[in-house]
Amino acid sequence: MTAHKGAGSLLRYPGLTTTVPKEFVHRASVAEVVLTDWARQDDLHFTVSAQWPRGHSFFAHVDGCHDPLIAAESIRQIGSLLAHAEFGVPLGHHFLMWDLSVAVHPAHMSVDWAPASLDMEVTCRDVKRRGGALTGLRYDVVIRRDGECAATGSAAFTCTSPKVYGRLRAGRLTGERTPLALTAPTAPQTVGRVSPTDVVLSATAEQDVWQLRADTRHPVLFDHPVDHVPGMLLLEATRQAALAAVDRPHALPLAFTSEFVRYAELDAPCRIEALRLPRTSTALGDQVLVTGRQEDELVFTSTVTMSDPTT
Structure with a gap:
């Protein structure tokens, strides 16, 4: 990669990889963000990229394969990312996951000599809105690695405002119990x-x-x-x-x-x-x-x- 420097400008390196904002995936630690980018294909279809590390403090490899639960965590992060970045859900809203499924294909889950780079196809359905605001959706995910299917999954969630969540969880909010x-x-x-x-x-x-x-x-x-x-x-x-x-x-x-x-x-x-x-x-x-x-x-x-x- 060539660094380009214009007159009076900083060095620029196009195409570098970074994680998505941690706030979009409801993580406090940048180290726990596995998603790296996303793009809209149409109103209900998106592509999302991710990276799984060779070693993780909790999602340890299993029999030489990446932990299936890091695939589940990737699917979970996709839902909140798209809700905030593409469906207009404000930061600070609360999410309730109703179901989550994942199935892995071990032949394409092996831990190799470099982190695993993933390309994920996401299809949203059962989109629910109230007054124009998203209140929930279901989405299906195909996780590909080097063009091969490493895992598939789906999830469904609903989301609500802090005010409504406060009423729903009255007496049980952080610090109250x-x-x-x-x-x-x-x-x-x-x-x-x-x-x-x-x-x-x-x-x-x-x-x-x-x-x-x-x-x-x-x-x-x-x-x-x-x-x-x-x-x-x-x-x-x-x-x-x-x-x-x-x-x-x-x-x-x-x-x-x-x-x-x-x-x-x-x-x-x-x-x-x-x-x-x-x-x-x-x-x-x-x-x-x-x-x-x-x-x-x-x-x-x-x-x-x-x-x-x-x-």
Whole structure:
């Protein structure tokens, strides 16, 4: 690349790569932004680029592949990016994710000698507006790496103004409730983790049942103060519970299909239960249904498909 310098001007380097504004993807740390650019194709179709690092403090590689949850995080970031940058949602509005799914293709998820550069095709649908303002949408994503499909996914969210959110979450906003005392982590080696600080489950007396462990000091899962358990923490709980349930802590999850019913609160115990599903002829591997409940109310469900140990 050639640097061009005009009379009285600064050096200019066209085409350099940077991340999108961290505010657009609801991250406080620039290091946690994976999206690098976006472009509008038409009113409902967009292209988004991203980069996954070779190593990450939390999204560690799994069996030589990039963590499937970094693909899920990329899909999550796309929704808020497009809502703010293309659909006119003001910064400061609050988002509620209702569902998120992702399926990866391991052949194109390998960790190589350079960070993975991704090109993502995004199709928006079910766009909802009130008084001209966006209130929610669903979108589908195809993640390509070197032209090959590395992952696919979809998500749906609604968004609301700070005033409405304040009424919705009255009495539970940040600082109004004391988070539950942090419980001891289950053994990291049983849930595919090395550090106890990355374990989000605490053991109980029941088989395949845990208490959610939400460490609000975690620098990735709690990138900034929030008044509820983040959705990505619930996905990590799903992954850890599924690995423990099949007793294969280093298995590669191939797919997550998750639905979020209500907010998971920080000041009440959340019961995480894993149930191995009967193997079907069409399943790519073992499937585990993970559910989360607080005060006998369903919070979320997630079905995880694990890679087959023979492949």
